[in-house]
Amino acid sequence: MNIGEVSKNTGLPAKTIRYYEDIGFVTPARGDNGYRSFSEKDQHKLVFLGRARGLGFSIEDCRTLMALYEDQGRASADVKRVAQKNLSEIDRKIADLQAMRGTLSHLVANCAGDGRPDCPILEDLGRA
Amino acid sequence: MNIGEVSKNTGLPAKTIRYYEDIGFVTPARGDNGYRSFSEKDQHKLVFLGRARGLGFSIEDCRTLMALYEDQGRASADVKRVAQKNLSEIDRKIADLQAMRGTLSHLVANCAGDGRPDCPILEDLGRA
DNA sequence: CTTGACCCTCCCGTGACTGGAACCTTTATG
DNA sequence: CATAAAGGTTCCAGTCACGGGAGGGTCAAG
Numbered sequence: 001m002n003i004g005e006v007s008k009n010t011g012l013p014a015k016t017i018r019y020y021e022d023i024g025f026v027t028p029a030r031g032d033n034g035y036r037s038f039s040e041k042d043q044h045k046l047v048f049l050g051r052a053r054g055l056g057f058s059i060e061d062c063r064t065l066m067a068l069y070e071d072q073g074r075a076s077a078d079v080k081r082v083a084q085k086n087l088s089e090i091d092r093k094i095a096d097l098q099a100m101r102g103t104l105s106h107l108v109a110n111c112a113g114d115g116r117p118d119c120p121i122l123e124d125l126g127r128a
Numbered sequence: 129m130n131i132g133e134v135s136k137n138t139g140l141p142a143k144t145i146r147y148y149e150d151i152g153f154v155t156p157a158r159g160d161n162g163y164r165s166f167s168e169k170d171q172h173k174l175v176f177l178g179r180a181r182g183l184g185f186s187i188e189d190c191r192t193l194m195a196l197y198e199d200q201g202r203a204s205a206d207v208k209r210v211a212q213k214n215l216s217e218i219d220r221k222i223a224d225l226q227a228m229r230g231t232l233s234h235l236v237a238n239c240a241g242d243g244r245p246d247c248p249i250l251e252d253l254g255r256a
Numbered sequence: 257c258t259t260g261a262c263c264c265t266c267c268c269g270t271g272a273c274t275g276g277a278a279c280c281t282t283t284a285t286g
Numbered sequence: 287c288a289t290a291a292a293g294g295t296t297c298c299a300g301t302c303a304c305g306g307g308a309g310g311g312t313c314a315a316g
Contacts, residue, residue, distance in 0.1 A: 004262065014263090019304055033312060035263060044254070051253050056228045059303070069250045076247035080239045083249050087236060090229050097222045100184045104215050111208045119204035121211050122197045125179050126172065132293065142294090147273060161281060163294055187272070257316100264311070274301080281294065286287100 001038040010046045017046060023059065025049060025066070057086055129166040138174045145174060151187065153177060153194070185214055 007014045020026055021036070026045055028036040038046075048069060052062045064082055068074045107121040135142045148154055149164070154173055156164040176197065180190045192210055196202045238248045 002263075015305060048253050051255075054228075055232050056225070065250070065253065068247075069254060072245060074245050074247070075243045076239050076245065076249075077241045077243065079247045079249050080236060080241035083232060083236045083239070087229065087232050090225050090232065094222060094225045094229065097184070097218050097225070100182075101215065101218050101222065104183055104211060104218065108208060108211045108215060111204055111211070113205045113208035115203045115205065119196075119202075119207045121204075121207050122193065125183075125193065126176050126197060130294075143274060262313075
C-alpha cells in the first residue's frame with residue numbers, strides 16, 4: 001500500500017505517517033521507485049498509534065504500549081500502570097482547566113461588557 | 129531593579145522575562161554595565177502578563193489585553209469578548225479531556241492489572 | 257504526450273519557553 | 287588586594303508533534 005491509502009485507512013495525515021517513520025515507529029518497505037510500501041502490520045501499528053495518541057498518550061508512552069502490545073508474555077499490570085499514569089495526568093489537566101475556568105467565568109460574569117471603560121477583568125489581571 | 133529581583137517579585141523565571149523582552153512585551157532600560165533596569169511599570173506589566181498567562185490566555189491574547197489595559201478609553205466589551213473566546217476554548221479543552229478520560233478509565237477499570245497477559249486496554253487500542 | 261494526482265526529500269516554522277555555553281560585572285570574604 | 291561566588295549578558299539549540307511549502311520524480315488516464 002502506498003502512503004495515501006494508508007492515510008485514508010488510518011485517518012492519519014501522510015505527513016504524520018512519515019514523521020512516525022522518522023521516529024522509528026514503523027519501517028515500511030520501499031519499492032523500486034522509492035515509494036513507501038506499507039504492510040497490513042504497518043497499518044495496524046499506525047491504527048494503534050493513532051488511537052493511543054487520541055487518548056492523550058505521549059509518543060513515549062505509545063512506544064511503551066506498543067512494545068507491550070507486541071510482547072505476548074507481558075503482564076497486564078504493566079499496561080495498566082501506564083494507562084493510570086496517563087489517566088491521572090488527564091485528571092490534573094482537567095482540574096487545572098476547571099480552576100482557570102472558574103476564575104475566568106467569575107470575571108466575565110462581573111464585567112458589564114458595555115462601552116464603559118471599567119472592567120473588572122483588567123483590574124484583576126493588573127493587581128499586584 | 130535587576131532581573132533577579134523582578135523575577136522574585138513576579139514569580140516569573142529570568143529566562144521568561146528575557147523572552148518577554150524579546151517579543152516586545154517590556155522594554156526595560158539598560159544600565160552602563162549592560163544590565164536590564166526594570167521600572168515599577170515594567171514589573172507591573174510582567175505581573176499582568178503572568179496572571180493572564182496563568183489564566184490560559186495566549187501571548188497574542190495578552191498583547192490585546194495589555195493594549196486594552198493601557199488604553200484608558202477602551203470599552204469593557206472588547207475585554208469581555210477576548211475573555212469569552214478564551215473561556216469557550218477552555219470549555220472545549222475540558223470536554224475533550226473528559227471524553228478521553230471516560231474511555232480510558234473504562235479501559236483501566238476492565239483491566240485485571242495482574243501478571244497475566246490478557247489486557248483489554250491493548251485489545252481496544254489494537255482494534256481496527 | 258500531456259495533464260494531474262500522487263509520491264519523495266529537505267528545510268523552516270509553530271508556542272512559549274528551557275537549558276547550556278561562554279563570557280562579563282558585582283559583591284562578599286580571607 | 288586577590289579571589290571566588292553570585293548574578294548578569296548574549297546566542298544557540300532543543301522541546302513536542304507535527305504542518306507548510308519548495309522543488310522535484312513517478313504513475314495512470316485520456
